[in-house]
Amino acid sequence: MFFSLLFLALLIMQPAVASPAKASQQIVYPRPESEHDSRYLYDWEVLRTALEKTRARFGPYELRQASQYMSPARVSAEAAGAGSINLFVRATSAQLELQFRPVRIPVDRGLIGYRLLLVRHEDLPRFAEVESLEQLRRFSIGQGKGWVDVGILQAGGFKVVEGNNYDGLFSMLEVKRFDALSRSVDEALSEYDGWHKRFGFEVEPGIALYYPLARYFFTRRDAEGEALATRLEAGLEAMVQDGSLQALFMAHKGSLIKRSGLARRRLFRIPNPDLPPQTPLGRSELWYRPQELAGKR
Numbered sequence: 001m002f003f004s005l006l007f008l009a010l011l012i013m014q015p016a017v018a019s020p021a022k023a024s025q026q027i028v029y030p031r032p033e034s035e036h037d038s039r040y041l042y043d044w045e046v047l048r049t050a051l052e053k054t055r056a057r058f059g060p061y062e063l064r065q066a067s068q069y070m071s072p073a074r075v076s077a078e079a080a081g082a083g084s085i086n087l088f089v090r091a092t093s094a095q096l097e098l099q100f101r102p103v104r105i106p107v108d109r110g111l112i113g114y115r116l117l118l119v120r121h122e123d124l125p126r127f128a129e130v131e132s133l134e135q136l137r138r139f140s141i142g143q144g145k146g147w148v149d150v151g152i153l154q155a156g157g158f159k160v161v162e163g164n165n166y167d168g169l170f171s172m173l174e175v176k177r178f179d180a181l182s183r184s185v186d187e188a189l190s191e192y193d194g195w196h197k198r199f200g201f202e203v204e205p206g207i208a209l210y211y212p213l214a215r216y217f218f219t220r221r222d223a224e225g226e227a228l229a230t231r232l233e234a235g236l237e238a239m240v241q242d243g244s245l246q247a248l249f250m251a252h253k254g255s256l257i258k259r260s261g262l263a264r265r266r267l268f269r270i271p272n273p274d275l276p277p278q279t280p281l282g283r284s285e286l287w288y289r290p291q292e293l294a295g296k297r
Contacts, residue, residue: 025062028066031067042107042248043089051063054231091112092276094276102216105233105237105286106280107236116184117182117203124205133270140178140180141153152213152273208266210267257290
């Protein structure tokens, strides 16, 4: 009995062995296409928020940006191969979802599908006469090379002119390589604020084009990518449920949407033939509607 008590006392006196700390999840996301490209600031704030909301369940993480500016094609190549990038955000397509693991909660609540037109000032009267989709199709549309919108617009009957890089699209509009540059609502107003004094374009005031489209976070299709995607799904679902995704969306984009007058515009719709069938269109809480700012349900 004495020896049993002595053995127990010695065990109690031994220093506790700490369980090994959980390794930080490493996440590397792309640097934008140029120093002027601010399109992704909101997305990375959503990413950080989703990761923070899952810290207790999934553990620590380290988030950093790639060191070089990259085109979308370069980002895809890096993420598909042995490059450092293991997460990016992009408008979805069937092909992209085959190659990478999508996190099917629209980061921007589908706002990317609402398109405004950047046009030359002297062409405003021509666009003011547009009353039908058929009339709108007479204008050529500029887009970036490889953007998913290219195929959507072409399938919708538009002539599309592709530019090789983001910054160059504004020069192409200025020199009349195409009639209008189609941009999402928030992009159009931000780019007007940043570029119109240099290139002299305007946001066409009366027209909006719509097609269903979602921007997702994408990870690699391997074990690490699946673990990261699972974590982001949990974090984004938490943000949807507690209202923080909607709040962040409105904080970043609400004033731009209000300036656009989206709910008052002539809205022309075209289908998206490349929208994957798994797109959660039936979950209304995930999608922005132009009536929201007006308080309509």
